[in-house]
Amino acid sequence: MKTFSYTRADSPEAAVKAGGRFIAGGTNLIDLMKLQVETPEALVDISRLNLNTIEERDGGLLIGALVPNSDLAAHPRVIARYPVLSRALLAGASGQLRNKATTGGNLLQRTRCYFFYDTHAACNKRVPGSGCDAIGGFNRIHAVLGTSDQCIATHPGDMPVAMRALDAAVVTLKPDGDRRRIPLGDFYRLPGDTPQIETVLEPGELITHVALPAPPAGARQAYRKVRDRASYAFAVVSVAGVIAVEDGRIAYAALAFGGLGPMPWRDAAVEAALVGQAPDAATFAAAADALLADARGYGHNDFKIPLVRRVLTATLRELTQVQP
Structure with a gap:
């Protein structure tokens, strides 16, 4: 060090x-x-800053950036109203790490790409312009959506996937005293030609809170994570879903995915394929088709494409109570 x-x-x-x-x-x-x-x-x-509270605000929650993951997962309001978030948090890391890791820090986790961690490997995220050894190398855990010819790394988080499905916003403080409220969908950046720039945060800008709006009335929530072992492992594929069914049709849908892209992935086309439709096999297949329209495997990670189709279908069946 x-x-x-x-x-x-x-x-x-x-x-x-x-x-x-x-x-x-x-x-x-x-x-x-x-x-x-x-x-x-x-x-x-x-x-030691006073940013470790969870408060009700405007029908939702205002979560301090220093709230430990374990406290957030166990909070009665989170369990009752945002169970997808609680489940996602409990699916991440270990109990010891959840006791220490913070809400703000969780949003800023860096990729677990093997080549990013290996300082002898070429990695444009670590050393811009050095190349990407994952492309053409062993890339089993890497992204199939949102990649570029500069980087195919995935975002590693569980909590941010659930927060993306819940329409969370990040509240920040800048060195000049200005505050920003950034929708989580606008917070992360695609790699493009600058994979080393992962968020829209400016130098010295501090995350102070995360704001959750009120959850949709009557919606069911679920988090499903596929990983290589039962605990203490990052997602190969994960799905966070919030679905409401009324009169036999899907009235509301919010779906976010982990393990597929360089950020918690959400695609409006997937939700558009669901809303207004009957919850059946054809509708679920159309949603998967929309999600994977631009998917690209890089060899070792090709299996993620059929895998996420199955995981999405299983999650939608759970949320809409459709029997397989």
């Missing part, structure tokens, strides 16, 4: 003016620093 300076902020305003990388739980950043994948010159400790 390379030498760095350390300061502890006593307020969000002081944190954004301090200059440096923010650290709270450190469950991802510290690992990356040990491997010298990340080498910040300065760390700003925000772990």
